[in-house]
Amino acid sequence: MGGWLDLLSDLISGGTKEPKPVPKIEEKMCPVHGLELRAGRVPIEYGLLRYPDDYREASASFPYACSKVPGGCCIDYNKKYAQIRYCPECRKAEKAYWKSKHG
Numbered sequence: 001m002g003g004w005l006d007l008l009s010d011l012i013s014g015g016t017k018e019p020k021p022v023p024k025i026e027e028k029m030c031p032v033h034g035l036e037l038r039a040g041r042v043p044i045e046y047g048l049l050r051y052p053d054d055y056r057e058a059s060a061s062f063p064y065a066c067s068k069v070p071g072g073c074c075i076d077y078n079k080k081y082a083q084i085r086y087c088p089e090c091r092k093a094e095k096a097y098w099k100s101k102h103g
C-alpha cells in the first residue's frame, strides 16, 4: 500500500494537509507581482518618517518596495544601512505613488 497512488490522491483531494492552497511565501517572492525578491542595501532613516495619510493603504500594492528602513529602537544606531529584500516592481509602484503625490 501507499506509494504514488496515495500521493496522487493527496494531490487530487486538494492538499487537505495544507491550510492554504497558495504556496507559502517566505520573503522570497513578492505576493503582489510574483517576482523573486532581490537583495539590496538601503539607508536606515532615523527619526520620524512622515508619510501621507493614504500611504499605508497605497503601500499594499508595493509591499516590498523597501526603499527606506525606519530606524527603530531595535536597530543599531551605528548602522547606516540595512540589508533588505525588495521587489523591483514594487519600487516602480512606489515611485509612481510618490510621483502622484508630488506631481
Ligand SMILES: [Zn+2]
Pocket (backbone or CB within 6 Å): 030, 031, 032, 033, 034, 035, 062, 063, 064, 087, 088, 089, 090, 091
Ligand atoms: Zn512587488
